[in-house]
Amino acid sequence: MIESVDLSTIDWSRAQFALTAIYHWLFVPLTLGLSFLIAIMETIYVKTGDPEWKRITKFWMTLFGINFAIGVATGIILEFQFGTNWSNYSWFVGDIFGAPLAIEGIMAFFLESTFIAVMFFGWNKVSKGFHLTSSWLTAIGANLSALWILVANAWMQYPAGMHFNPDTVRNEMVNFWEVLLSPVAVNKFLHTVSSGYVTGAIFVIGISAWFLLKKRELLMAQRSILVASIFGLITSLFLAFTGDGSAYQVAQKQPMKLAAMEGLYKGEKGVGLVAMGILTPGKKAGDGKDAFLVKIEIPKLLSVLGYRNTDAYVPGVEDLIQGGFKPEFSPRPAQESAIAISVEEKINKGRTAVTALGIYKEAKAVDDKAKSDSALKVMKENFPYFGYAYLNKPASAIPNVPVTFYSFHIMVALGVFFILLFIAVLYALKKKVLEKQRWLLWLSVWTIPLVYLASQTGWIVAEMGRQPWVIQDLMPTMAAISKIDASSVVITFFLFAAVFTALLIAEIMIMKRQISIGPKEGGTK
Numbered sequence: 001m002i003e004s005v006d007l008s009t010i011d012w013s014r015a016q017f018a019l020t021a022i023y024h025w026l027f028v029p030l031t032l033g034l035s036f037l038i039a040i041m042e043t044i045y046v047k048t049g050d051p052e053w054k055r056i057t058k059f060w061m062t063l064f065g066i067n068f069a070i071g072v073a074t075g076i077i078l079e080f081q082f083g084t085n086w087s088n089y090s091w092f093v094g095d096i097f098g099a100p101l102a103i104e105g106i107m108a109f110f111l112e113s114t115f116i117a118v119m120f121f122g123w124n125k126v127s128k129g130f131h132l133t134s135s136w137l138t139a140i141g142a143n144l145s146a147l148w149i150l151v152a153n154a155w156m157q158y159p160a161g162m163h164f165n166p167d168t169v170r171n172e173m174v175n176f177w178e179v180l181l182s183p184v185a186v187n188k189f190l191h192t193v194s195s196g197y198v199t200g201a202i203f204v205i206g207i208s209a210w211f212l213l214k215k216r217e218l219l220m221a222q223r224s225i226l227v228a229s230i231f232g233l234i235t236s237l238f239l240a241f242t243g244d245g246s247a248y249q250v251a252q253k254q255p256m257k258l259a260a261m262e263g264l265y266k267g268e269k270g271v272g273l274v275a276m277g278i279l280t281p282g283k284k285a286g287d288g289k290d291a292f293l294v295k296i297e298i299p300k301l302l303s304v305l306g307y308r309n310t311d312a313y314v315p316g317v318e319d320l321i322q323g324g325f326k327p328e329f330s331p332r333p334a335q336e337s338a339i340a341i342s343v344e345e346k347i348n349k350g351r352t353a354v355t356a357l358g359i360y361k362e363a364k365a366v367d368d369k370a371k372s373d374s375a376l377k378v379m380k381e382n383f384p385y386f387g388y389a390y391l392n393k394p395a396s397a398i399p400n401v402p403v404t405f406y407s408f409h410i411m412v413a414l415g416v417f418f419i420l421l422f423i424a425v426l427y428a429l430k431k432k433v434l435e436k437q438r439w440l441l442w443l444s445v446w447t448i449p450l451v452y453l454a455s456q457t458g459w460i461v462a463e464m465g466r467q468p469w470v471i472q473d474l475m476p477t478m479a480a481i482s483k484i485d486a487s488s489v490v491i492t493f494f495l496f497a498a499v500f501t502a503l504l505i506a507e508i509m510i511m512k513r514q515i516s517i518g519p520k521e522g523g524t525k
Helices: 005-050 051-086 085-120 128-157 176-178 183-213 218-253 255-264 301-307 317-322 343-367 368-388 401-430 438-464 487-516
Strands: 162-165 170-173 273-279 292-298 469-471
Touching: 005 051, 005 128, 005 183, 005 218, 005 438, 005 487, 051 085, 051 218, 051 487, 085 128, 085 170, 085 176, 085 469, 128 176, 128 183, 128 469, 183 218, 183 438, 218 255, 218 301, 218 401, 255 273, 255 317, 255 401, 273 401, 317 343, 343 368, 343 401, 401 438
Parallel strands: none
Antiparallel strands: 162 170, 273 292
16 A cells, blocks of 8 residues: 655655755854854953954954855755645645744844844944843854754754654644654754854854965964864863763664764674774675774773763674664564564564554444554554655665765764864964964964865765664664655756755855955945
């Protein structure tokens, strides 16, 4: 009773959404981080009365405005795709997923867009206090906007606070606070926005380093680097802390993602964390090959990160497929035994749930209460595995391990590098030798693209690591797409690629021009 799907439509729809998301996320982190840096700099101006701080604030505000305007355009297109390319998904969970998106538009985006006007055009028209308040509210609004988007995404990773209505075949929200305060949502929000703060800090340091290399605007550059490096060091340490929390949640809620992140095929107790490694090309679950050609491992650290226990058992890809092990955390269904079941069993349970739902609908139509009640009971017992009914084989539950593994390790390595960079820059500032350390200045400039790479790889881990699921365990990607012709998706894919690339080139050119002009009084009126 499960309909076949056009695989090309799935692939192109995924590619189009990935394209839009990647481009959109080039703009969002800078908005999150730079907005708070601007508010901090303006606060210093209001407190000190030093006109140089006003000049500095205006310069960074101009760059913020360029980035914000282009980011909005890509974000709108991203949300529209849920209705055009993913209508089955929107139908199945729209009552839940749509709520945080609606709140984001009504509350956060309007808050942000209202006060950004005062922030840009209110200089010398409103009081210093009101203008400063507007700058802070713009920053808060941008981060509130991110909150609701990330809550929606976190629900896809770990659906909570919901109830499946068999009459409408839709999931409905029963507890808003469970959705909002899900531990996955809390960690995802904190980790993601703190990555934006690090992006903003490195952007400011890198651009300021360029001015020092060119021996221009030395006071502005030094002051900007001081604020950004302190802000960046604090937020990068917090980023590492929230990353630890995210790994802990992944271990509980998405163990297959954790196994893919570490290239772990065979589980064991006291598993180490792979610091560096090269995966065996073509490695498949159950083929008997070693997972790594070479690796450097920190003993027992993965067990600690995932389960807070040096001797905890961490299941690998093969264990999660075959089942039969005792998980450190209880499985989602309370009635399940303490032994993990295989993916094959989950597929059977999912198909039982789908079949029972069909029987329930038919019995309900002819008013056969006994039969409908019996079918409903069977459906509820097996509903936690509803999405597995769409998988054609157990191996379908395995994400792309190489992509997830390498993305995760690139992200972590760069995160450590950013912390060291902030420390090095602060030390050079303290010793008053930063201008002489040209290698450090150039390193700061070239770290700007690296921070974007780290941000993008983080999202690759989050989204690729949970495949094949669009909603964990409840709906695979293949069941979420719209019934549209693949050719229409192909056409729009290339149209979006052209438009987004043009927007990105335009932003870079406008940014470059504005940076070359440098700060000036009256640059932002």
